[in-house]
Amino acid sequence: MEAHPSYQALAHVVPKYPRAAGSLFQAYNDILLVQKWSDVKVVDLPNVSRAAITGRKPKTDAILHVVPCSLAETLSFGWLKTAFTLLSDPLEIYLAITSDDASLVYYKISRGIVKPQV
Template identity: 70%
Template structure:
């Protein structure tokens, strides 16, 4: 991990939140190098002991927030509420769930009741 080019950007956060380091590292690299988002930045979420990733998907102007976590973690409704609150209550966030086999799945979470798109 230390030899990867993204490590210098991530190192302070990885050291601050070691339990969430693997998920953050995997998600950040997917967003930056595979999906090629722009304006990518890290947002510290002290109340849930990790960092989120903010950025813009290709061909969009809207800032999106991604909160990485591991499949092995237990999340609660309170945990999700704290994530939304620390991100200044965006309409939606994406939960990036990573696993030990390097799988990565994104789930879109919206505040309140949201009618599904047709």
Template identity: 60%
Template sequence: MEIHPSYPALASVVERYPAHGGPLFQTYNDILLAQQWRDVVVVDLGELCKRGAIKGKRPKTATDAESVLYIVPCSLAESISMAWIKDVFTALADPPSIYLAVASDDSSIVYYKLSSGIVKPSV
């Protein structure tokens, strides 16, 4: 991982939370290189969540591509709780929603959109 061109952007967070470095590395490269998001930045969620997140904007599309979105990587083998999800929203200053990126060992990632509170689904 250390010799990959994207590592310098991840280094400080990966060194601080090495147990979560793999999913962060995998998700960061998917968002930046495969999905081609813009203004991609790694965010340290601090001691409350003990991991990094990714902040960025989707490529320009017909939808609201200018809004900043947050992706929180985790491993498929990890157990997460509602309290932990609440801590993530708190660490990110309560955005309307986040994407949970569940990364597996075979390099696949599934993204789940989680909203703060009760949100009426779009029609």
């Protein structure tokens, strides 16, 4: 991981959260290199023991928040509430759920009850 060009952007948080490092590395590279988001930043979330990724999808102005985690992890509502708070209470965050086979799935989590789009 340390030899990869994107590691420099992650170097300030990877040593702090080694259990979340793989998920962060995989999601960061997907967002930056595959999805080609702009204004990508890594944000330290110490109370949930990991970092998040913020940025903008192509051709959009909205800043999105992505919290990487592993499929093997157990998350709680309290954990999600803390993540929302640390990210300054956005309307939604995306969980980037990674697995051992390099699969990556994004789930949009909204605060409260949100009516689905028709």
